[in-house]
């Protein structure tokens with residue numbers, strides 16, 4: 217009864233927000249294409265179906281469990297997406313290759329989600345301002361994205377971790393910093409809103425969605441992932457409007 221009441225309130229109140237919610241459905245592979253604008257600001261290339269690359273605005277990376285024997289896993293890790301400056305220029309996206317002399321760093325724009333870090337060699341990114349080197353104008357580097365299950369701040373109810381970064385040129389080319397961008401990684405693949413897991417988002421997903429929101433601990437990882445429609449890692453009231461937006465779009 218409570219669940220049904222919630223949904224009626226939501227459907228009556230608002231079918232708004234997040235016009236781009238369906239963008240977050242994509243689970244892209246490939247590397248992040250690193251380049252610059254014509255004006256000399258570092259940037260990544262958006263996803264292009266003809267020349268696929270990983271677009272942080274639309275893609276979600278996949279973490280895999282690393283079990284230190286005996287199980288359960290003590291960390292989740294990914295080495296994809298990597299960073300690659302060797303993509304072709306794409307003037308239609310104002311995307312151009314880096315020039316000789318560039319020295320590109322990945323810098324945390326804000327603190328990363330708890331228990332999450334990025335590592336390359338001995339360099340770690342956890343907090344705002346932390347950085348690690350990506351390389352030169354022809355860089356192609358796969359850093360490690362790590363979620364530490366032994367960290368006291370690790371929350372097993374979370375299905376997705378993220379960090380917001382900028383690209384910083386410390387070389388002679390002196391390109392301007394990129395705009396901040398967020399890289400998201402999930403421990404499970406799912407279609408946002410498809411809580412029943414049958415491949416479509418429809419009214420049959422409403423009651424399961426509400427059930428996950430009311431008691432996320434009782435749901436499976438796949439159900440929590442699907443119900444986390446705004447992809448911030450948790451199932452909360454903030455997921456209601458984006459969920460309704462997907463339902464409406466499919467209706």
Ligand SMILES: [Ca+2]
Nearest residue numbers: 410412414416
């Ligand atoms: Ca479904």
Ligand SMILES: [Ca+2]
Nearest residue numbers: 444448450451
């Ligand atoms: Ca959420």
